[in-house]
Amino acid sequence: MSNLKVAVHGAAGRMGQRVTAVTHADKEAKVAAAIEGKSSPALGKDAGELAGLGKIDVPVTVDIPEDVEVVIDFSVPEALIELVKVCQSRKLPLVIATTGLSPEQKQIVDNAIADIPVVWAPSMSQAVNVTMELTRLASRFLKNVPEGVDVEIIERHHRYKEDAPSGTALRFGEIVSSEMGQTNHQHGREGRPGLRPRDEIGYHALRVGDNVGEHTIVFGMLGETIELSVKGSTRDSYAYGALAAAKFVVKQKPGLYSMNDVLGL
Ligand SMILES: NC(=O)C1=CN([C@@H]2O[C@H](COP(=O)(O)OP(=O)(O)OC[C@H]3O[C@@H](n4cnc5c(N)ncnc54)[C@H](OP(=O)(O)O)[C@@H]3O)[C@@H](O)[C@H]2O)C=CC1
Ligand SMILES: O=C(O)C1=N[C@H](C(=O)O)C[C@H](O)C1
Numbered sequence: 001m002s003n004l005k006v007a008v009h010g011a012a013g014r015m016g017q018r019v020t021a022v023t024h025a026d027k028e029a030k031v032a033a034a035i036e037g038k039s040s041p042a043l044g045k046d047a048g049e050l051a052g053l054g055k056i057d058v059p060v061t062v063d064i065p066e067d068v069e070v071v072i073d074f075s076v077p078e079a080l081i082e083l084v085k086v087c088q089s090r091k092l093p094l095v096i097a098t099t100g101l102s103p104e105q106k107q108i109v110d111n112a113i114a115d116i117p118v119v120w121a122p123s124m125s126q127a128v129n130v131t132m133e134l135t136r137l138a139s140r141f142l143k144n145v146p147e148g149v150d151v152e153i154i155e156r157h158h159r160y161k162e163d164a165p166s167g168t169a170l171r172f173g174e175i176v177s178s179e180m181g182q183t184n185h186q187h188g189r190e191g192r193p194g195l196r197p198r199d200e201i202g203y204h205a206l207r208v209g210d211n212v213g214e215h216t217i218v219f220g221m222l223g224e225t226i227e228l229s230v231k232g233s234t235r236d237s238y239a240y241g242a243l244a245a246a247k248f249v250v251k252q253k254p255g256l257y258s259m260n261d262v263l264g265l
Contacts, residue, residue: 005032006246007068009083010075011060012042014160015097017051018239019072024048024056026243032068034060037079068092070246074238076162077101081108088112093249095242096120100163110256117252121259122167124241128215129259131230132175135217138226139179142219150220151176152202156211164205172217173201213238 006023010016011034023031034047040060048056064071064086071087072095073080080098085108087094096109099122109120123129142149153176155169165187173185184200212232219226232238241259248262259265 003028003030004247005030005067005069007033007035007064007071009035009071009073011047012036012040012050013074015074015235015238018235019242020047020051021053022236022239022243024053029243031056031058033065034058035064036060038062070250072242072246073098077105081105084109084112088115091116093117095245095249097124097242099167113256114254116254117249119245119249119257119262122171124245124259125232125237126241126263127230128168129263129265131228133265134228135172136175136179138219139176143180145221147222148198150196152218154204154216156206156208156214158210159207161207165203168215169203172215176201
C-alpha cells in the first residue's frame, strides 16, 4: 500500500511545522505538499528544513499538486475559506484545525460538507477530547444541584495566539450548556457586574509566553468545587491527532466528522 499523500496548509506556521515533522516520520503517510499564502517568505523553501528536519524535497508552494489525497489545515480563517472552496471543487478530504472563524465563515464550511468529508475540531488532542467527555458527564450529573453550580472556563495560551477565547474553550462551553442549559456566555468581568447570574458560563483567556494550551473547567458549588484540567506540553499532541484525522477522513463519505469519530470516543 502506498503512503497517504498529505498536503500541509499553513506549513510554515507553528503547527504546520509539527504536522510536517510527524507526517514525515510516519510509516503510512508522507508530506506531498507544503502550502502557504502567495506573500509568504517561506515560498520555495524546503518544508523539512523549515520544520528543523533537514531537506525532505518538498518545496513550499501556493497551489496544491494534483496527486495530493488529503489536506491538513492549520492556518488563518481567511485562508481556510479559500482552501475549502478548492477542496470542494477537487473533492479533496479535509482536516480543519483553524479556530476563530466568524459565523459566516462557519456557514461556508457547513455548506462544503455536502461535497467532501471533513474532520473539523477545535482541538485535535486526545487528552482534550477525552476531557470534553468528562465535562459532558460532570455537567449531566451536576445540572440539578439545588443551590446551583457556577461554571467558569479558564484557558491559557501563548502570546502569539490571535483568537480569544480559544476554539476549545468555546466548545467546552457548548458542551456544558447543552447539558445544563445556561444561555449567557460571559467573556471576562469588570466594573461592578453585581451578583453572578445562575444562567451564566464565564470565560477567561490568558495569553502568556510560549504556553501550548491549557484548559480548566471549574464547577463551583456552595461548599465544594470540581475542576477538570487538561494541559499540553508539546504541539505534537495536536499534530498526531491531525494526522490520525487525515487517515480517518480519506476513508469517509462526504459529511462532517469529529475527533470523537476519529478516536472512537
Ligand atoms: N485544532 C487544533 O488542535 C489546533 C488548532 N490550532 C489553530 O490553528 C491555527 C494556526 O495556529 P498556529 O500554527 O499556532 O499559527 P501560525 O500563525 O504559526 O501559523 C499559521 C500559518 O498559516 C499561514 N497562512 C497565512 N495565509 C495563508 C494562506 N493563504 N495559505 C496558506 N497558509 C497561510 C501563515 O503564514 P504567515 O505567517 O506568512 O501569514 C502561518 O504560517 C490557529 O487558528 C490555531 O488556533 C492550533 C493548535 C491546535
Ligand atoms: O492557537 C493555539 O495554539 C491553539 N488553538 C486551539 C484553540 O483555539 O482551541 C487549540 C489549542 O488549544 C492550541
